[in-house]
Amino acid sequence: MVPHLVTANPGPILELEKKLLDSNAAIERWFRLQWQAHQPPFYASVDLRNAGFKLAPVDTNLYPGGFNNLSEAMLPLAVHAAQSAIDVICPDARSLLLIPEKHTRNQFYLRNVARLQAILRQTGLDVRLGTMAEDVTEPFRVELPEGIALDIAPVQRHGNRVGLDGFDPCAVLLNNDLSAGTPGILAGIDQLVLPALHAGWTQRRKSKHFAAYDVVVESFSQLLGIDPWLINPYFGRCGEVNFQDKTTANECLESNVEALLFRIRAKYREYGISEKPFVIVKADAGTYGMGIMTVKDPSEVRELNRKQRNKMAVVKDGLQVTEVIIQEGVHTIERVNEGVAEPVVYMIDRYVVGGFYRVHAERGTDENLNAPGMEFVPLPFASDCCMPICTARPGDEAPNRFYMYGVVARLAALAAAVELQMTDPANTAGIVPTLVTEAA
Amino acid sequence: MVPHLVTANPGPILELEKKLLDSNAAIERWFRLQWQAHQPPFYASVDLRNAGFKLAPVDTNLYPGGFNNLSEAMLPLAVHAAQSAIDVICPDARSLLLIPEKHTRNQFYLRNVARLQAILRQTGLDVRLGTMAEDVTEPFRVELPEGIALDIAPVQRHGNRVGLDGFDPCAVLLNNDLSAGTPGILAGIDQLVLPALHAGWTQRRKSKHFAAYDVVVESFSQLLGIDPWLINPYFGRCGEVNFQDKTTANECLESNVEALLFRIRAKYREYGISEKPFVIVKADAGTYGMGIMTVKDPSEVRELNRKQRNKMAVVKDGLQVTEVIIQEGVHTIERVNEGVAEPVVYMIDRYVVGGFYRVHAERGTDENLNAPGMEFVPLPFASDCCMPICTARPGDEAPNRFYMYGVVARLAALAAAVELQMTDPANTAGIVPTLVTEAA
DSSP states (O other): OOBBBBBOOHHHHHHHHHHHHHHHHHHHHHHHHHHHOOOSSEEEEEEEEOOSSEEEEEEEEESSOOOGGGGGGGGGHHHHHHHHHHHHHHTTTTTTEEOOOOTTTTHHHHHHHHHHHHHHTTTTTTEEEEETTTTTTTEEEEOTTTTTTTEEEEOOETTTTTEEETTTOSSSEEESSTTOEEEEGGGOOEEESOOGGGGSTHHHHHHHHHHHHEEEEEEEHHHHHHOGGGGOOOOEESSOOSSSSSOOOOHHHHHHHHHHHHHHHHHHHTTTSOOOOOOOEEEOOOTTTOOOEEEEHHHHHHHHHHHHHHHHHHOGGOBBBOOEEEOOOOOOOOOOOTOOOOOOEEEETEEEEEEEEEETTTTTTTOOOTTOEEEEEEEETTTTTSOOOTTTTTSHEEEEEEEHHHHHHHHHHHOOOOOOOOTTTOOOOEEEEEEEOOOO | OOOOOOOOOHHHHHHHHHHHHHHHHHHHHHHHHHHHHHHOOOOEEEEEEOOOOOOEEEEEEEOOOOGGSOOOOHHHHHHHHHHHHHHHHHOOEEEEEEEOOOTTTTTTHHHHOOOHHHHHHTTTEEEEEEEOOOTOOOOEEEOTSOOOOOEEEEEEEETEEBBBTTTTOSOOOOOOOOOTTGGGTTTTOOSSSOOOGGGTTTTOOOOHHHHHHHHHHHHHHHTTTTGGGGGGGOOEEEOOOOSOOOOOOOHHHHHHHHHHHHHHHHHHHHHOOOOOOOEEEEEEOOTTSSEEEEEETHHHTTTOOHHHHHHHHGGGGOOBBBEEEEEOOOOOOOOTEEEEEEEEEEEEEEEEEEEEEEEEETTTTTTTOSSSSSSEEEEOOOOTTSSOOSSSSSSSSSHHHHHHHHHHHEEEEEHHHHHHHHTTTTTOOOOOOOOOOOOO
């Protein structure tokens, strides 16, 4: 299914697209060099926003769900990529313990788990499912409508190893973002844990990710000679916000919103953009589209009503929100069948393996689409993200847009790699990794 | 386009298929371990024959043409695989010299070159085309109907490096099988040459490839507990055949044909197969479907007529045939639109990247199809060769057949890897590499 797409209007993004297409070989070589110094995340999904004049990642998920939303035609790519990752990470691995989220009643999520298991099995691994849910003491089976059954068993710890009853895996792959905290059962185990435990949401911060993204975009923009802002949303951070007590002023939040709107306005003037600037305030840790608000004026965060406060105060698994990231809002000009849409790009290791449009018929172009009511339309990424048509005109050719999406998504994945190096507990000196550069 | 396929009748191949599907994870793991010890060929294509009761490779090409015949949907797989190969072989490479065959007027072949160049460019390499043709002294351009232009320049040597005028590549990729001999211009150069020069047809022998295939199949059959014959054609070799002088008896050829037919007949009896056994006699070095004959009785090689002698005596680039391989003939039961068909599977590095059916409407099920009049129908390999449906019944499901094809083709690629280790001029002791085994 090829969705009906509204294409970017002329503007800076067309120049950007032209640059990316013209520099195709240099870009691919640049990525190749970076991946030698920065181990890519095992997998990642990146939410992109295409404003027509700007294309930027707004969220990078290191425990991607939604593999079930990728087009079937893309699966061999995912298998190749997983094979390649396993070859590097654990070449002798024979078995893998996949630990999904606990919400085992969500059929969509369970389809994602089934899809992931199928992909990983094709790499020659015995892949089994374990749960850390404390109320699960016996193995159980979940039947999916497609005739697929998932067998899930409680994770057990023996000494410095975890496994299932009768199953001692070589490595552990988390599809559980650890919002509820780093589980003790995984602490200090001998087995490799993917992604590393410090990628979990109790330790990870979006602001650190985007700080790493700044480093990545700086280097990439120099390579191409472009304004980094065209692919990078401004952001700020507040570390001690109080959403629950309405007497607290949250001055940091207000001043950050003001400063960000000021900077965005300046850029809009520079490029002659007439849209209304906005920022997104969201929890610095956490996911699932919870705790997110669109702000167009500093006064809006000064006078939060109770409903807004409640919405912002708590995210998944009851995590309290006191740290927020204030991020430049990027309009989306993409529409699929009338609904406002944003592309989500999936990667395994260094490879783009597919994507889909997240579509929300009831949301505006400046709103978060990751909310109940959203739908998914697989992207026709198959031949397009990897094989741009370099002779085609920019703007009017979907294949080239998808190449551009793949490039920006990989920049975000590279930022995640740099972020995880930066935040590695072993990096006690707090060294910021540098990107590979070379003489032209 | 999904071709109309005639499916295997019940028989040993269904059991084989079931074994392969049941052992999917073990097979993929086995390959992963083998590739750690045996560097896969940069690329390869394998001609398979599916007799219904037997599935075997009959030819392994290390300079594959025909990338243009692969389905467009498969191209991202090829790009991933090439990226993976480049990462291992020459991670810092920036540029690659691709040397195609000299016949620059064949539009089909030129499309293959254009396709290869496009795939390789996506890995971030500057890929240029060079020719070793002595009559080419200036760069020239070939325009293809699709609006693609190929720029080809004469290869130059400076000291221990080759390149083009103003282009000093990191590595050289041959898409030229060196039937005309190992060119002096490539001897002893500092740059990496892919595939290694001893893979060229002046040095390579099919009989050595199938000797290596014996080693591979031996190990693989033990893994699965199957009769190796189900995936391995018997073969013999004669080193001094004289096709030109009709007074020469060619006793070696006759006795080999006889012995092979005897062994095949015994196997046919064992499995209750009523087909008529046959052998294929072909040049031990060389390609392009030249110098090949089907033989059903030893008397046929005793009394070769002049036409047959002429056909067998010389292959591509005037190479004289004195060494032949006598190979068990494998019937093909595959048909596409009424034409007799055989699958050809393409690999880059360790990955299956696509395939097609070679179809010949005027040939029999026991004849060579690589002959004028053949057509190509892309295989619907996309999701099928990498993602078998393990719950489906064997035999009646195309996806599973393609998985089986991908497995047997990879066995042949692994045999090529072992063969090139065996025949490496640096392997002066003639050590036969062993396959990786492990405790279960």
